[in-house]
Amino acid sequence: MSKYKCLIFDVDNTILQYDASAAKALQTLLLNHGIEYTHKIEGIFRQICYDLWKSFDLNLLDNPVIRENYHELFKEYNYKRFEVFLNVIETFNLNDRNAYQLSQEYIDIFNNTHIFEEHAIDVLKKCSKTHLIAAATNGLANIQYKRLNPVKQYITHFFISEEMGYVKPMKEFYDYMLCKMRLSSKQCLFIGDLYTTDIVGAINADMDAIWYKTKESESAKWLEASLDYNIAVPVIDSLNNIYQYL
Numbered sequence: 485m486s487k488y489k490c491l492i493f494d495v496d497n498t499i500l501q502y503d504a505s506a507a508k509a510l511q512t513l514l515l516n517h518g519i520e521y522t523h524k525i526e527g528i529f530r531q532i533c534y535d536l537w538k539s540f541d542l543n544l545l546d547n548p549v550i551r552e553n554y555h556e557l558f559k560e561y562n563y564k565r566f567e568v569f570l571n572v573i574e575t576f577n578l579n580d581r582n583a584y585q586l587s588q589e590y591i592d593i594f595n596n597t598h599i600f601e602e603h604a605i606d607v608l609k610k611c612s613k614t615h616l617i618a619a620a621t622n623g624l625a626n627i628q629y630k631r632l633n634p635v636k637q638y639i640t641h642f643f644i645s646e647e648m649g650y651v652k653p654m655k656e657f658y659d660y661m662l663c664k665m666r667l668s669s670k671q672c673l674f675i676g677d678l679y680t681t682d683i684v685g686a687i688n689a690d691m692d693a694i695w696y697k698t699k700e701s702e703s704a705k706w707l708e709a710s711l712d713y714n715i716a717v718p719v720i721d722s723l724n725n726i727y728q729y730l
């Protein structure tokens with residue numbers, strides 16, 4: 485019998501592939517406007533997103549001011565990246581587009597672009613037969629619910645930071661989940677790809693964690709990397725390897 489009642493999964497780059505979904509959504513958006521999609525354009529957009537993410541300080545989740553304003557900043561970032569993108573690609577005839585409309589259009593496509601991490605669907609399906617399954621994400625509710633729609637039948641609890649008022653790695657985020665599920669920290673196992681949010685938060689909440697760390701993942705560079713890893717936290721490079729820890 486498993487020592488855990490609930491498995492709590494991070495969403496981006498743990499259940500869903502963020503970068504692949506973002507690239508596919510951009511491709512669809514541009515094709516909808518008759519613009520040829522190239523890796524160069526993808527690279528330009530990705531760099532704009534990365535630079536803005538940093539300039540909005542969305543990577544500084546240990547800063548109380550950023551924590552407090554995270555979701556408003558996130559919404560502004562979602563729009564602003566298209567304003568910059570339109571300026572950069574002015575030769576591609578999108579000049580007449582309004583950045584806000586384009587941003588909304590992109591988000592609608594992104595919400596319905598479901599590219600999963602390898603084995604994610606199978607793992608959720610199998611584990612949902614033996615455990616409660618929770619999804620825990622720093623993000624905007626109307627986006628994350630839609631993105632998780634194809635696997636919602638396996639997920640008993642959705643914890644989305646915008647609805648909670650707390651972001652990972654705040655201890656309040658983890659305490660909120662435990663309170664809602666009426667579980668103790670030791671009855672839960674957290675699985676996530678970002679050490680500085682997912683794993684640090686779990687450790688501080690006295691919750692066991694598994695660090696899902698794939699070679700391809702570049703997500704760590706979007707947040708300040710930790711220099712201080714707890715080596716007692718198991719590391720897996722495939723979601724299929726979680727069963728040995730349950």
Ligand SMILES: [Mg+2]
Pocket residue numbers: 494495496497498676677678703
């Ligand atoms: Mg993640």
